[in-house]
Amino acid sequence: MNHATTRAALAALALALGSALPAYAHGDNHAHTPQHGGVVTEVGDMEYELVARPDRITLYLRAHGQLAKTDGASARLTLLSGSDKTEATLAPSGAGTLEAKGAFKVSPGTKVVALVMLPSRKVANVRFAVK
Template sequence: MKTTRQLFAALALAAVATTAAHAAGDHGAGHDHKPQHGGIVAEANDMDYELVAKPDTITLHLRDHGKPAKTEGVSAKLTLLNGTEKSEAVLVPAGEGRLETKGIFKVAAGTKVVALVTLPGKKAANVRFAVK
């Protein structure tokens, strides 16, 4: 009888430890928040957003649990902040897991970028980036 209680106690502790590790951010290999395209990664609404900002093209890669998210029906608007300067751009789908805009953009160290991304059937995500 005592052995059964000890076994249940050990199982309960193991369950608590597993839950705590998951809550602390150990979501598995598909959710590691590392850049895959040389950009800056931020997470919002259980998705990863990777911003790749160049002077002539800005790309936003969307990943859902490590896999490219569908971009059909997705809309996104960027706001770029450089000190007191503010500019905006609209992103359009450019392939699986990718939104893009072309133009002339002032992107340098210190530029702050706010992306408002709306996915069909989901709450809009407000994603913030700081260019390094």
Template sequence: MQTTTRLCAALALAVSLSSTAFAAGDHAHGHEHKPLHGGIVVEANDMDYELVAKPDVITLHLRDHGKPAKTEGVSAKLTLLNGTEKSEAMLVSTGEGKLEGKGAFKVAAGTKVVALVALPGKKAANVRFVVK
């Protein structure tokens, strides 16, 4: 019983340390996560998502291993949170590596954006941003 408990504790520690290292960006993959379009970059499911949010247009750039990802058949639903206010936006593909939605959006420093990106043949990505 004591051996099982120690084994489980060691396994839990190993898993928590490995996820901390990944979240901190200490993994080698051959590309950087820097914004190329002046936005905010987040990595999810081995892809980089760069959000560029303006009051009249929101753009989401997708990169796979540093190169623009194919966006044919890709869409995204964004939820924008400003304090207690909540609004939504749908983004559609406008070309390789880019999804876009036009309208009137309340985006300011501190706005939280949750993007649910539907990728054909893959698990949907849930990506979270905070506008700076």
């Protein structure tokens, strides 16, 4: 194996292991209960709830249980449903929410990767699996 192939294999292994590890909430046992009927993922001190519907995708952001400020925020989503790949850009739509309207192929099993950009924070890479 050459060095490029070895590096690619190690990178793929690191990604697979990183996504297989459970996310722990700063030492507490609180459950990440959806408040809007979506799927919840925690990254750092932020909780992200994705509500994906065929005509609208909404991302709710909470920090320490409170809705996060979304002024100046945005998110780029990639939706993977079978062999279909769709992208969407979300913009602020109210307190603690980012949203996009359109036609989206979402069904149970759809994987969603979100790059969330909030002012004064690092870009968050958030992953979801639609139920």
